[in-house]
Amino acid sequence: MARYNAKDSESRWQAVWAERRSFATPNDSARPKCYVLEMFPYPSGNIHMGHARNYTMGDCLARFRRAQGYNVLHPMGWDAFGLPAENAARDKGVNPRAWVESNIANMRAQLKLMGLAIDWSREFATCDPAYYGRQQKLFLDFYKLGLVYRSEADVNWDPIDQTVLANEQVIDGRGWRSGAVVERRKLSQWFFRITAFSDDLLAALDGLERWPEKVRLMQKNWIGRSEGLRFFFALSNGESVEVFSTRPDTLFGASFVALSPDHPLAEELAKSDPELARFIEECRRTGTAEAEIEKAEKRGYDTGLKADHPFDPDWKLPVMVANFVLMGYGTGAIFGCPAHDARDLEFARKYDLPVLPVVIPEGQDPRSFRIADEPYVGPGRLANSRFLDGMSVEQAQDEVAKRLEAGGRARRTVQYRLRDWLASRQRAWGCPIPMIHCPGCGVTPAREADLPIMLPDDLDFSVHGNPLDSHPTWKHTTCPSCGGKALRETDTLDTFVDSSWYFARFCDARAEGPVNPEALDYWLPVDQYIGGIEHAILHLLYARFFTRGLKKAGYAKIDEPFAGLFTQGMICHETYRDDDGEWREPSEVEKRDGKAFLKDTGAPVVIGPSEKMSKSKKNTVAPSAFVDVYGADAMRWFMLSDTPPERDIEWTESGVEGCWRFIQRVHRLVTEARDLPPPGAPIGPVKGAALELRRATHRAIAAVTEDLDTLRFNRAVAQIYALANEIGGAQGDIDRAALREALEALVLLIGPMTPHLAETCWEALGHTTLVAESDWPKADPALVRRDTITIAVQVNGKLRGTLEVANGAAEDSVRAGALALEGVSRALDGRAPKRVIVVPNRIVNIVA
């Protein structure tokens, strides 16, 4: 029997699917819809293993749903704007569009070799004018709705990428892509008003039941809602300063008022106080470069001003400028209560300010309760607090709020950590912002008729800064309002904007408007979105915001774009280092007896721990190289096997070879089966081994169906192995119809996972139809149900025997059978059972 030739089989079936348009998805189907989406790739040039895992999972689900009768939308596109193309343009002198397009062509071919069930007619790249032009339209829509605005702001400047970054893109004070220490600059920039939806983005998280709890929590913390009180302190210079506090109950424990170094009042005071100016300057430096080194150090500067306590004008508090107070949160000013806040305590100890406890834990004496190294942040009774004495924390907070509100000096507010999305980028390879700066009319939106505002093809990337800005003609235009000379906005949009609505465009990728509301209504929300956890905050939050914007603009009826979210684990591989300590690629290494050697010289290499595949450690394996040798099905099978999909998976040669052997084994099982009845032949009553095979078949169908429904691919794979083992173990003279049924079930069950193999086997079984167009098999409940059940019999919780009983056997007979077991009487050793617990169809436990 000829071995299964994966290469021939795969190219053949890929051609058949393409020719028959098996995966083209109509927008007008009577069948229920299912939208399966994997996060679209950046066209770096090659598919990597992370893509392969991501798209294998999504494809398996898409094919499964299609077989179940859904009208499945499973599209693919390209997140094609962004810095790497500019770098390539500068370093290699190529045109960024040409570079991206050749990368896309390469990757599209690699994806097609994986045999993905994708509707390629919906493909687009975000750098297509047809896409970004419509994004410009959305930008103008959002502008009209007040969801886009321009504002001067302190921005995070990445000195390497020469662009500003959103807060979300600054990780530990460094640019998320470049790793450069971020500087601060004041610039006029475009923002999306994401905070307009702060409360809604937070509250709606509870409804996202098919999202990982972890992701919901990360978003919740990112939005960071807290309730508190804003109120004023009168100052000795006649001015006043507003503070924000979530703990107004501790007001009588206050020992200072602190301003952010960026607070307008601090800046004002610095004009006449050079020492303060120096201090502020220092704080700004440590805010970035030395953030890691001195991050814990609290430092302050006494302005000499005094603040009146709101409830006692004779009580004067020092007004400090403190480096730990952030201008971007609350009012940029606080009152410090050292006894009940860790930062305030550290600050007070350093500057020798009073530490007066005002919340006393239950059971402690207010006269003797002292704060030592730790503040007290728990519940308790108020003390040392005049009219608040004896109240609970909640009562006291309410009382303070009431009294200050009554005097018009305070208001209760909700504060968010979330800030508006700074979306301007000083980059040329991005979506141009459709705005025009007119010396007379100011900032004016471009006319919609003038969209798309296209990028020029002749950008010079050798210049410093934004090539769009230094282009000789591009930015010169006329004002849509007055017709006079004007300049285009040369900033482009953050590429996260591009990925914030692509899923909506897929619903009708050729729609005249940005999206087709009818198609949106039909397809959205995405039923299952699959991608990496690294997008838990940025991309998913922005997409949630954009969907709300689409709704407000009248395009969509929903708020939430992704009903189900799955975050897959990463791909790991062993690392190798040679004698010189240099990293070596797996392809350069061969292994013998658990040791590793360089292929060319035979020199030994040290095997390091398995780590996430990365270029820096050279522990990557290219999917395409693997597909070349073993075929796409073996890779797909590996990606789904063994490791639960949310966990990191380790790529191993031996595991992959095991997959290849399984592919061959399935092919053998099918092609070596002799004398099968024709397809569709009825199956008569069977017994004995044939009945057992039928039971195994239907149990496998039921189990695999459930596992795929819940994305437990690894368990589905195990069930399929078990079925293959049953078929392999069946006697040669078993009922042929039962054998055909088992083989057909096996082939249909592997269809979503190893689709090419399934088609070849299906054909070998005499079918002229395609697995890709076949229905999912149905389990017969009568065959899934077991007639007899082996139940465990325990004495005092220890296993002493097993008992074969009829399914649903009466408790009495089970009890009697259990007590009659030899192992039970031996364990009882003459003692009478005190109690016998019978759990039907499960277990008997005899308590002696």
Add this chain to the structure above:
RNA sequence: GCGGGCGUGGCGGAACGGUAGACGCAACGGACUUAAAAUCCGUAGGACCGAAAGGCCCAUGGGGGUUCGAGUCCCUCCGCCCGCACCA
């Protein structure tokens, strides 16, 4: 520091509170073969008793608890991983 997750054979991992280790990888023994590869059959957590059949004890990071019964629930300690990090 705060928040979250995880800890089961040599490895990846199974296990509605109910026979721990399904399934796979690696390993070992056997068959086929001149040989190897491939394939097929079989073995396999650990200790002890037994010629064997089998018996018996210990095992899910450590300790404690709830329960007839705990890998699973609760408390506590240890270890590892991830996220956020001066958010008032």
